[in-house]
Amino acid sequence: MEKPLTEYITPGSPPLSLNEYRKAGGYKGVDKALKTMAPAEVTEMIKTSNLMGRGGAGFLTGLKWSFVPMDEKDKPKYLICNADEMEPGTFKDRYLLEGNPHQLIAGMIVAAYAIQAETAYIFLRWAYKKAEKTIQKAISEAYKAGYLGKNILNTGFNLDIHLHTSAGRYICGEESALTNSLEGKRAIPRAKPPFPAISGLFGRPTVVNNVETLSWIAHITNKGTEWFKNLSISGTGGTKLYGVSGRVKNPGLWELPLGTTIREILDVHAGGMAEGYKFRGLLPGGASTDFLIEDHLDVQMDFKTVAAVGSRMGTGTMIILDDKTCPVAFVRNLENFFALESCGWCTPCREGLPWIEKILGAIEEGRGKMEYLDTLKFQTKYLAPGHTFCAHAPGAAEPLQSGLKYFYDDFVRHINEHKCPWR
């Protein structure tokens, strides 16, 4: 089983240097793309590969690039790597950033070439101190080796990559809020349209891609689209970094073919539930995805298949709910996070999430009322996509609406018993 993304990552050891990675075949995709392909061909290739964005939304990467206007007058353009990994339970980008920064840089060079951007930014989560050092080192190596700067590989293509460490807001993971933040403004999402490909950073055409997505690019230009497609089980293309946290025997992160079933990830790779704990449910790809339960364990972890059972694959890093954890407290903790991380721009999110959080707190502390459940149900519908300015609140509503669906009795018990049965 091929593991292209993690092949050269050894936890606990420093990442490969540029020369080491080059010897291992890295950067070949850069040479090939810049020397033998036109930018439009690169975009076309990524489109054909069916690479879907690994940030969580699963949008086709090549399609996103193809919206960028390609006239000379459209310059300057920008490429941004979204490394603001703050989704609760998610640590996959961190693994790639700390483990193999050159893989990302190689991908960014090709991506920037495809959209003809001469400036790129890595927008890094503030807490990733180790990644900050590894990336900075890798960037300077790349400059020294002529992979960054002016006239890269004598092709006439110029690219500067800047590392920006964020001040730390969850909403900065939303690409347009990230853009505002990078410009020095408040991290508030922007209205779409216009999409970043038309008006992004500093009002210029911009592509924002996730770390895992960009890490694929040079592999695909090097080894081709067929190779990429054949890596997955489901036919979507590629492998995926899957993670499991919670009370399992072996929590961790594994690179597996896209489309591996939840059960395999949980039982084989994570080793099943820890001693004395029973499985009750899971969030498949971060805090902003709907709960899945026992019935869904044979679902393939892929964008379409998870969506078909009413959740989202999201980042592909699961959080497991066990029988000794109160589901109300579990959801409350998440909603606390979402309420705090609301940017405060639109009303339903800004006012709705704190209300939800207060109700969940009251229920968990035994001060709940039955009519609160109606308010919660209403709020999950009210915070629907399109009702709010961005996807933050609809994401926050996902664990709540599915929590109410699958663990309704637990909510009612709290209210009737005037206390948390788990305490």
Place this chain on the structure above:
Amino acid sequence: MSLEIKYMVTIKINGKDYSVEKGKSLLDVSLALGFDIPHFCFHPALGSVGACRMCAVKKYRDADDQKGRIVMSCMEPVADGLIISTEDEEVKTFRAAVTEGLMTNHPHDCPVCDEGGECHLQDMTVMTGHNYRKFDFKKRTHKNQYLGPFVLHEMNRCIQCYRCVRFYRDYAGGKDLNVFGSHNHVYFGRFEDGTLESEFSGNLVEVCPTGVFTDKTAHKHFTRKWDLSNAPSICTHCSLGCNTIAGERYDSLRRIRNRYNQEVNGYFLCDRGRFGYEFVNNEKRLKQAFIRQKNNVLTPLAEKEIVDKIKKQLYNSNKIVGIGSPRASLEANYSLLSLTGTDNFFHGISEKEFQLTKMALKYQQHSGVRIPTMKQMENADVTFILGEDLVNTAPRMALAIRQSARNILNEDAGIRRIPEWEDQAVRDLGQLSSSHIYIASPVKDYLDDIAKKSFKGSYSDITALAAVIAKLIDKEAPEPPKHTKAIKELAREMADALKHAKNPLIVSGISSGDTALLQATFNISTALLKSKVNPMLGIALHESNSMGLALLPGESLQKASYTAKNENIDTLIILENDLYRRDDSILIDELIQKSNNVIVIDTLENKTTQKADLLLPASAFSESTGTLVSNEGRAQRFYKAVFNKNEAVRDSWRWINELKKIHNNKFKGWDNIDSLFYSLTDDIPVFSNLKGKFPDAGFRVLDRKIPRQSIRFSGRTSMYANLSVSEKKLPQDPDSPFAYSMEGFQENPPSSLVPFYWSPGWNSVQALYKYVDKANGPLKGGNPGVLFLDSLSSEQAKYFNITSNEPGITGKDELVIFPVYQIFGSEELSSEASGVSERIKKPFLLLNSDDITKIKASAGDIADLEINNTIISIEIVMDNNLKPGVAGVSVQLPGMPYLALPARGKVHIN
């Protein structure tokens, strides 16, 4: 301007077809069609940002789509075939939920909130139908800030619509108000307590949909909107003629609000205009007549004695000289003129101001140049401001020009298919673009932050720059004076920009006092006209009726003093004018000494009223009706809001009416403002165009007067119940069609007679939607005011041979001193308003650091400034925008003598 081709499309709202302008926002067109769509963050002048989620409607894919989906109407461009519902149950529930969300933190303190009764949040809450509160947790609370004398801050009421910061920062260019924090703890305020620095901060009061920002001056004498008697008024604190609403209760003026006029002030006023009104309540207010006794002391004069005294004074008066005023109405000035005759009527302004105003008027009338409204200024594609510190002399104009920077952004947005009204997207897209605003000024300018180039130099440098530009545009233009290479280079860029502009705007004013600068300004305009580019020319004048006065016959103050030298004046009548602010005190003293009797008519005590032999108290703008002509030649009428029960205080023209009747026994007197106005329009040809243009006192709609009070006015019978329980006879106003009542014609009156905005369900200022056909459009029935000046452009635009009356090359140790105007303090009446007076700076002298070193002083020292034999002590302020050898001195601030500027002067330290 957008490249988008505008045309009409058909959309379906609630099952009915409507033809609307393509590309507009759905909210915009729906409001214009009369649909009551609740909203908070949208403001017609600020566009759409989609933050509040209140304006949700249901959008259907096609006729078969029964379910539809919720969209925000403010972010939805209208396209042909769009099907929406505003009444769908799901969307109604959604909107009520938005209100409910906002109410989770709103304190419901309406009874003690100044916004109560005209609160957009109240209106929207009722409109969305949210009644019972389910939220039973603690509300979040904030600390409030001290924001200076104009605006009160109560953050707990905030519903986070972001309008305040969008107005203050994006629209008005302010820097010191911002949004802090995040989630449901966002805070709108300053970094720390302190006075809001923007000259337009008062608009927050009207922009804020609830009671976070309220009028601090009105708070001191607070009255609910529904208890005010209102009248349409005109701002009297600069020459632009912004339209205002004056509100009265218990015989005193309570507040000033913006009155929408698409072509003039739109939705916004400056702080001088909004808060300057309080001078009418100043303790210096003259409340009775005074007469000078033999012991030379002014003593009160009983009302019944006034006529006798006037008779005595005018008896045997052969030579009666009248001094008019640029801050008195056309009618008041004309009444004096008609009493004294043309030969004995003088304008009450310095020779310099007189000449510059006349020159500007003449050029505007004869060159064929376009005189822009402020709305048109917003559409300029290239702007050049020369030597006029607009934000301090004509503030609203500076705000209008700031908006013109938006045009280039809109153009880019059009190419990217982003609608103009999608405000944040347009600003994000254009953040790297530069405006096409050029400024040449000796000091820092309010628009410097967005200017493409801001040239700093003396008036002669600016004149040279202008002369070079004119020459580059048209070879026939006069030869420019010697100039630097830098000026030449800048001139090239600017000439090129102006020549290729579609809609260029040249702006200057008379505050520089520099003839050459104004001539050079006009030469650019002439050069453009000769090159077949039709520029707009905006000239800021000094006062609310500077233009009206300039259109009357008469000469300057200096000429009046010449007259006094030649023959004795029996009676000198000074109309609403503190002459010591207008010209040198020696000249004024002489004029007054040479007059046997001095009659002064004014509202406030000042240096001139102290010289009166007979002092007659005049009603203020809020207590009278009259006409003013703004700098663009727009005649506009202000109406009486306050019924002044003190009969000793009369309209100036009514005093003059008395004087004239006594002086000329054939004169029957003017019955009311209309009969006076008819005499004016019959008598002075230039005003004949105004005949019949203002509804007269007999004007009625369906036989009914226009009520000054809203239908919800309370307490007409109880207001004075502590004094008498019988309902008193309503005051009668002979000068206007307004009634002191809530009874009368209940629908929208003609646009120039709108005393307040109100419509069922719309108690806030947003009721304005019901008075316009579309947001940002003209008022129904047309914009108020009459542009009556005929262009006399039979001749070609001419060039001026620039007459350098500049102080020129200075002698040893001499500096060129130019005037520095201040929005707060340089205008006479507003300086007497309690709020404004807190904002007035101490007199200051701006000097470059080199010049400060030269005189061995440091910033903050008190220096002696010597100009034309006048020596004043004044604080030094360092300003390195100034060139060495050039100094700026604050002018017209309280306590400062009149200074004829620009002039040469010396500065030294004792």
